[in-house]
Amino acid sequence: MRMARGLALAGALLALAPGCGDGADGGSLTVYSGREQEIVEPLFERFQEATGIEIEVRYGESAELAATIAEEGGNSPADVFFAQDAGTLGFLAAEGRLTRLPQALLDRVQRPYRDPGGRWVGTSGRARVVAYNTEELSEADLPDSILDFADPRWKGKIGLPPTNASFQAFVTAMRLTLGEGRTREWLDAIKRNEPKFYEKNLPVVEAIAAGEVEVGFVNHYYLYLL
Ligand SMILES: [Fe+2]
Structure with missing residues (x-):
């Protein structure tokens, strides 16, 4: 099995919640992290060593933490929100819970990977790809565009995780790029192709294998x- 063709970039992203008083001045920062402890804790430790600033971390699901920040409003103890996906940042930006990051920090991230309003930056990226069974297909068999999987030739051959946040972010990117109408047409065509649904990404690649x-x-x- 191999993968072909990056389609979109999402990321794990960082943002600041406003109205949270002392922050660095008080020598400590409170971080709400939707990213897993196992992955990001070493980063927080290095930050503490380098700056002497204590970090308090609350771990959870990104969507749940974003809802908590929105609910806490001006009383939220969160100084920084480290999210796993862009959707939760869009939600908090719309709620007016984010403040502008320092320009020096924004300048370190390329424009496509930061908020035009300067309220968040991407810290890592993932590519959406089409993985395929190399025993059944060669790269030449694959269409050049994800849109072409609407073709009935792919009936019963596609696996996808419809409730997975990354899949939903991919559909959101499609809506923003192609518009609601074309995205709905594509989704309807994919549905007619009777894809097999899986809970998450990993079971999809296992099903291909x-x-x-x-x-x-x-x-x-x-x-x-x-
Ligand atoms: Fe993942």
Whole structure:
């Protein structure tokens, strides 16, 4: 099995919640982290060593933490929100809970990967890819555009995780790029192709390896978890 063609970039992102008083002045920062402890704790430790600023971290699901920040409003103890996906940042930006990051920090991130309003930056990226069974298909068999999986030739051969946040972010990117109408047409066509649904990305790549489906719409790194 291999993967082909990056389609979109999402990221793990960082933002500041306003109305949270002392922050660095008080020698401590409170971080709400939707990213897993195992992955980001070493970063927080290095930050503490380098700056002497204590970090308090609350870990949870990104959506749940974003809802908490919105609910806490001006009383939120959160200084920094470290989210796993862009949707939760859009939500908090719309709620007016984010403040502008310092320009020096914004300048370190390329424009496509930061908020035009300067309220968040991307800290890492993932590519959306089509993984495929190399015993059934060669790269030449794959269409050049994700849109072409609407073709009936792909009936019963596609695997995807409809409730997964990354899949939903991918559909959101499509809505923003192509518009609601074309995105709905594509989704309807994919549905007519009777895709097999899986809970998450990993079961999709496992299903490709097991020969259940020929292609899958996933994040690139799940191939390495097989
Ligand atoms: Fe993931």
